[in-house]
Each structure stands twice: as C-alpha cells, then as structure tokens.
Amino acid sequence: MRTGIATVCLSGTLREKMQACAAAGFDGIEIFEQDLVTSALTPEEIRAMAADLGLGLDLYQPFRDFDSVPGDLLAANLRRADAKFRLMSRLGMDTVLVCSNVATASIDDDGLRAEQLAALAALAQDHGVRVAYEALAWGKYVNDYEHAHRLVTAVDHPSLGTCLDSFHILSRDWDTAPIESFAPEKIFFVQVADAPRLSMDVLSWSRHYRVFPGEGQFELAKFLGHVVRAGYTGPVSLEVFNDVFRQSDVDRTAVDAMRSLIWLEEQGAQWLDAQPAAAPADAARAGAFPARRRYPMELATLPQVAEPAGFNFAEVAAAETAGLETLLGQLGFAFNGRHRTKDVQLWTMGQARVIINEVPAPGSGAPAAPAISALGFDVDSPVVAAARAQQLKAPSVPRKSQADEEIFQGFAAPDSTEIFLCQGSPDGTAVWTREFGEGLDHPANAGAGAPGAVIDHVNLAQPWQHFDEAVLFYTSALALEAQPYAEVASPTGLVRSQVMATGDRGVRLVLNLAPLVQRDGGAPEDATAGPECTGRRRTYQEHIAFAVDDLVATARAAKARGLEFLQIPDNYYEDLDARFALDPAFLATLRELNLLYDRDADGEFLHFYTATVGSVFFEMVERRGTYDGYGAPNAPVRHAVQYDHLHQLATT
Known part of the structure; x- marks a missing residue:
C-alpha cells in the first residue's frame, strides 16, 4: 500500500x-x-x-x-x-x-x-x-x-x-x-x-x-x-x-x-x-x-501477537527512595533484595512485583521524585511482540544484561514509560527474580501480607498533546482494547480517563488526560503535577493499584504498620449511606478505615489510596463478584482529597 x-x-x-x-x-x-x-x-x-x-x-x-x-x-x-x-x-x-x-x-x-x-x-x-x-x-x-x-x-x-x-x-x-x-x-x-x-x-x-x-x-x-x-x-x-x-x-x-x-x-x-x-x-x-x-493493492500485515496475559511488574524510578520503601512496607510488601549488578530493589506482595530503580540525582543535586518509569507485561513470545512494536515505529529500549541475567525486549511508549515484554509462566512466577537477594535483612520483611495480591491496574497520566497517540500505541503495539472513556471532575477541571484493557481484564491500563491550570497568575501547568516534579522527565500524579482478597484486613494491617490514610470527608459516607443503605456496621468500618465503596449490578468494589510520594501513589482494591469498574463515582472524592493534601504539603 x-x-x-x-x-x-x-x-x-x-x-x-x-x-x-x-x-x-x-x-x-x-x-x-x-x-x-x-x-x-x-x-x-x-x-x-x-x-x-x-x-x-x-x-x-x-x-x-x-x-x-x-x-x-x-x-x-x-x-x-x-x-x-x-x-x-x-x-x-x-x-x-x-x-x-x-x-x-x-x-x-x-x-x-x-x-x-x-x-x-x-x-x-x-x-x-x-x-x-x-x-x-x-x-x-x-x-x-x-x-x-x-x-x-x-x-x-x-x-x-x-x-x-x-x-x-x-x-x-x-x-x-x-x-x-x-x-x-x-x-x-x-x-x-x-x-x-x-x-x-x-x-x-x-x-x-x-x-x-x-x-x-x-x-x-x-x-x-x-x-x-x-x-x-x-x-x-x-x-x-x-x-x-x-x-x-x-x-x-x-x-x-x-x-x-x-x-x-x-x-x-x-x-x-x-x-x-x-x-x-x-x-x-x-x-x-x-x-x-x-487484489491489485497488497495490504501488508504485522507479526501477530496475543494480548498480554497480565502485569509482570511495575517499576518506579527515584533518586531518594526512603519514602517509597516505607510506604511499600506499610502496605505489606516484602523486600526481596537488591539486584546483584544494578542499583535496583525488588518488593513483592503475592504476585504483585514493584521494582525501585535508584536513578542518579539530576544535575542540580536535588533528589528526583519517585515516578512510574516502566511496566512489564507477560506475553507468549516477547521477541515476536517486540518485532511488531518496532514495525509500528516504537523506539527500542534495550535492557543492559550480564551473563545469566534475563534479557527483556523493551520499547518506549509515547509518554516515555518503558514497556518490557516478559515470558509469562503458568504459575505466575518470574525467572528474573532470582537475580535479586542482596540485603534481605530489610525490616519490611517482618510483616508482609496479602499473599493473593496482584497488580490490578496502572493509571498513567498523559501529556495533553499525546493522548490520542497513546491510545493508538497501546491498541496497536500491545493489542489492548480501548473502552468507552469517561470524564471525572477534579478541583482543577475535568480529567478525561481512557481505559485500555485485555478482553479477560488480565491487564487494565488507565490513561488520564488532565487539564492545564494556572496558578497565581503564572504560566499554565499540568494539573496532575505534584509539588515535587523533578526527574528524568516531566512527572505527573500516577498510581499503581493492587488487588487483594480482603481489603478490610489489608487496611487494618497497613494501619497497624503506621500507614497514614487519606482522610475521606464524612459527607462522602453520608452520601454513601443514602445511595446504598449499607449495613451500619459495615459503613462504620468503611468510615473508620477511610475506605471507598461502589456497587453495581455485577458486584462490589472496595478501595483506598495512599498519600502521594513524588508523583506516585498506590491504591489497594478488592473486587467482589464480577465488578469490572474502577469506582468512578469515588474519583471526584479522591481528586479533591489529594488536591488538598498536596497543597497542604506545598505550603508547609
């Protein structure tokens, strides 16, 4: 053609x-x-x-x-x-x-x-x-x-x-x-x-x-x-x-x-x-x-690949990692050691894996705020999937490897997030984790929990000028399907949210397009940007969500480890009671632990959010029945609470 x-x-x-x-x-x-x-x-x-x-x-x-x-x-x-x-x-x-x-x-x-x-x-x-x-x-x-x-x-x-x-x-x-x-x-x-x-x-x-x-x-x-x-x-x-x-x-x-x-x-x-x-x-x-x-016109095809089976890992890059380590430990993640040749840490909870990539500080000497830097996906054939992405003009991102280390096929997404293709295994294990093990005396190992945890979804904020490009990229290169998009109210305007997912929902990727706002008569800035936006690229508030079997138990354990929850307004719980007529004891538990709740004809959804570290925060979720959403009615509450929390930090 x-x-x-x-x-x-x-x-x-x-x-x-x-x-x-x-x-x-x-x-x-x-x-x-x-x-x-x-x-x-x-x-x-x-x-x-x-x-x-x-x-x-x-x-x-x-x-x-x-x-x-x-x-x-x-x-x-x-x-x-x-x-x-x-x-x-x-x-x-x-x-x-x-x-x-x-x-x-x-x-x-x-x-x-x-x-x-x-x-x-x-x-x-x-x-x-x-x-x-x-x-x-x-x-x-x-x-x-x-x-x-x-x-x-x-x-x-x-x-x-x-x-x-x-x-x-x-x-x-x-x-x-x-x-x-x-x-x-x-x-x-x-x-x-x-x-x-x-x-x-x-x-x-x-x-x-x-x-x-x-x-x-x-x-x-x-x-x-x-x-x-x-x-x-x-x-x-x-x-x-x-x-x-x-x-x-x-x-x-x-x-x-x-x-x-x-x-x-x-x-x-x-x-x-x-x-x-x-x-x-x-x-x-x-x-x-x-x-x-x-036909006179020949139409070429690309290497055919199946949709990803699931998330293999999520990577967060930071020059200053102490706050990130503390937060993961409070959530129940176990420290699985440092990589034997790289400045990289591995944290796990069940089959949910988070890599902390210790990047050098920028030239100014200021620490780089934590930001989501890479995602790993389980695919049937990493080499074939990478070849398809390259033919679709995705820039290659090779991973430096030494002898006996896993070779990942990688390429860059439009927002510069690095995508790595991993060979999936039936039991959900990852061979590359054997490359970690140094420094296993980390105190976080004392209280790991939620053995059934997995990465449920990842929210990535997109620059306004590349949102449509990102939708096409994930559709064509990773075989994700675009779901109907939604618009969510926040204190800084409407946030457009586009879900990209596999048919079985083994992978859920949420792309958010946030508005530009103007502060104190200055130039417009990204509404998603927190007060500590430094690092290898312009960073945005993004998050990783982990699914567990019992969110109430997970929240209680995290609270016992010292996790400070975002404070959800009482008005939210009064509205929740009016809409769903929840059991008073259950409603009291939600209020006590600052948990959010949603329900539809297919099931129920419980979740809570952590505070933001740099540009990253975490979400813990529990899906009951066949609930397939993301708690969309609760999104304006989360945006408002985070907005207040971030701006309180900025003024202290």
Whole structure:
C-alpha cells in the first residue's frame, strides 16, 4: 500500500513537514495550498527537495467552489484553475483535489455541474493534470460520494475521477459497500481520517476533531477493504485537521501518523480475510479477485501477537527512595533484595512485583521524585511482540544484561514509560527474580501480607498533546482494547480517563488526560503535577493499584504498620449511606478505615489510596463478584482529597 499524508496534518514550515514525512517513512505527500503559499521555497525547489527526500508529490489541494456556478463565474474559475495547473507543472504534480461547492450562490442542476466539470477536465488534460472530484460532507448540493461519482461517470472524461475521503463518507453514515462497484480507473485518490463520535455540526467536527486511524471510532478497516476490492492502486493518504496535532512536534506527529497507516493496513487485511466478497455483477471481474492476495493493492500485515496475559511488574524510578520503601512496607510488601549488578530493589506482595530503580540525582543535586518509569507485561513470545512494536515505529529500549541475567525486549511508549515484554509462566512466577537477594535483612520483611495480591491496574497520566497517540500505541503495539472513556471532575477541571484493557481484564491500563491550570497568575501547568516534579522527565500524579482478597484486613494491617490514610470527608459516607443503605456496621468500618465503596449490578468494589510520594501513589482494591469498574463515582472524592493534601504539603 502506498502511503501518503497531507501537509495540513502537521505543524511547522513546508520544509520541516517534508523532512518529517520522509523520516517517518511516507511514500508521498499532499501539498496543502496554504503551506505552499506561505513557503519561501520556489515550486522548483520544492520539487527538487521532494526528489532528494524520496517523497512523491501526490496531490495538490484544495481547489474550492468550482462547480454549480452561474456562467459569469465559470470563466473566472477556469482562469483560476489554469493558473493552478501551471503551478502544478512547475511542482511536477499531476493530480488536484476539487471539492464540491459549499457556497449559497450556486445552482442545483446536475446537468450544469456535469457540463462545468467537463470543461475543467478538458482544461486539465491540456496541462497533463487529473482532477479528483470530492463530495464534501457539508457540500451545498453534492455531499454524497455516490452523487459525486455519478457526475464523474456522466462526464466520462479520462482527466476526471473521484476522491474518496473517509471522513466525508463516514461522518454522514453513508454505506461504503457501493465503492466496490466503482471502476478503479475512476478512483483518482483516497484520503483517510478517523474521528470520535460527536454531536455537532459536521464542518466544525471536520475542521477540529479528526484524528489518525485507530484514534477514533470510524470503521476504517471496512472502508479500506471496499476500496481494495474496487481495484484501487493509488495512495492511501491521511488528511487530518486537528488543533492539537498542528501544535505538536512535527517529527513525533509524523511518526504517529505513519503508525496509524501501518495499523490501518493490517486492519484492512484482516477485514478482507474475515469478510467474503459479494459476487460482482461483472462476471469478467469476478475471476480477477478470487482472494485478498489477488487484489491489485497488497495490504501488508504485522507479526501477530496475543494480548498480554497480565502485569509482570511495575517499576518506579527515584533518586531518594526512603519514602517509597516505607510506604511499600506499610502496605505489606516484602523486600526481596537488591539486584546483584544494578542499583535496583525488588518488593513483592503475592504476585504483585514493584521494582525501585535508584536513578542518579539530576544535575542540580536535588533528589528526583519517585515516578512510574516502566511496566512489564507477560506475553507468549516477547521477541515476536517486540518485532511488531518496532514495525509500528516504537523506539527500542534495550535492557543492559550480564551473563545469566534475563534479557527483556523493551520499547518506549509515547509518554516515555518503558514497556518490557516478559515470558509469562503458568504459575505466575518470574525467572528474573532470582537475580535479586542482596540485603534481605530489610525490616519490611517482618510483616508482609496479602499473599493473593496482584497488580490490578496502572493509571498513567498523559501529556495533553499525546493522548490520542497513546491510545493508538497501546491498541496497536500491545493489542489492548480501548473502552468507552469517561470524564471525572477534579478541583482543577475535568480529567478525561481512557481505559485500555485485555478482553479477560488480565491487564487494565488507565490513561488520564488532565487539564492545564494556572496558578497565581503564572504560566499554565499540568494539573496532575505534584509539588515535587523533578526527574528524568516531566512527572505527573500516577498510581499503581493492587488487588487483594480482603481489603478490610489489608487496611487494618497497613494501619497497624503506621500507614497514614487519606482522610475521606464524612459527607462522602453520608452520601454513601443514602445511595446504598449499607449495613451500619459495615459503613462504620468503611468510615473508620477511610475506605471507598461502589456497587453495581455485577458486584462490589472496595478501595483506598495512599498519600502521594513524588508523583506516585498506590491504591489497594478488592473486587467482589464480577465488578469490572474502577469506582468512578469515588474519583471526584479522591481528586479533591489529594488536591488538598498536596497543597497542604506545598505550603508547609
């Protein structure tokens, strides 16, 4: 599949965009007219630069409001087209995108439209240019891709074809199956974009909220499958209007964009394999495409991997570890020693493993606050899973190992969290733990508890400009499924929360997008950031949750070890009683231990949180029945209590 991207998707100058697209591995680009008009490069220099970078110049766009106009405007439009066609000749480009008219001063007459498009096609032919006619979803009279195709068919000119844009088609819920009946030589160009399902006017939706494939909710695999079955062989190009992408680092966004097309290509191939093609009306064409591998456009696939079986470990990096060690010991974790060759500690409770990575202090000499730095996942084949991630543009993060030490396959997530792939074992043990053992006289070993504990979920806070990228990354690289997202109220605004999980919930990863807030008239800062935000990267409040069989017993034991619980307001427990009519003795226990509670039709959920150390805190949970949530009604309480606690610390 030939890949492309419109320059409008990216930030920066045209030169910077072209360089980023080439580095990310795109085959070609669409030049958005504004990028050319504002560039200091001449058309000839752009052409030469594209050749040097190995980039095709696939489409010039957009040419607007040409068709359905009164006669006096047609001459002006043809004159404008002639100038653009001459410009395209200097660029070495042969295809232009012409959008259906959106102006109110236009005429609803298909005969007139066909006549005017024929005139444009004839002019284009004189310049060696092809016209790809596109139905805008908000077009005044032509807003349906089948309508646009009927006009192209009626004109029947070799220089006029159609452009199929997934956003304009899927935002209007048009059926994509008719694409298969289109003559492939009349499909001049294909553009793809994903989007979340929103209730708003389609123009605003298009201009601000498109995302890359895999980051929204459109059925793009089905769309691409129909395009392939039609016999199309040209570029599949991204056209994404998104306010965040156009403010983000151009190189990083280009890599995210390329990852999305790699993912889409695989999804399209899988859709073709799973969906048998309908019998074509043309018997001659029926024999041409008996199976996916015989389609003119080949769709590549990636190494196939199963979803992770569970968390193997979570790693917290810190220069000052005393507070972290104390907190883990109070929760009931046992110290399993230091690594024999690295400045690393291992703490365990049941099958829940936490690694403390003792990182050097930053250059200022100030201690680095604890922050979640890595996650380990149990997978069937770490080597195959790592190969898939690398093909999806995930940067490799090798682990330095000596003889007789476990070799982990690793790569970096968009928020810089390191992901390590571990060989899972049926009994839940980890071979690499044998590398620890020094210093086992730690006092925490005296009171370890909760033998059935496991890592239940991990919450990672995402920088606002990379949230959509993270969703695609974990979907494509780790085979996690995105669940419906929620918005949680906090003292600093709404926090968007996106759960990524395996089908059996062996892995639950929660991505939080927190708002930016402004303090004391200063510059905006991340609302998730605590008062001690230093370290190898900008850190955020994040947490690791551990599931136990008996939370009340775990809480009592932790209290006996000196754990200071976050103080939950009495108002919460009064509301809890009003909502659930709990047994008075049980409610008193919840209040005594500062435990939170939720219930739904599937079961019950008990949990409590620790105070924050640096940017990390811990949660202990107990799931009863088949409860599958995270205590969402309690999230605003947790945010408010933590907000007060952190700001009390900041003022003392």
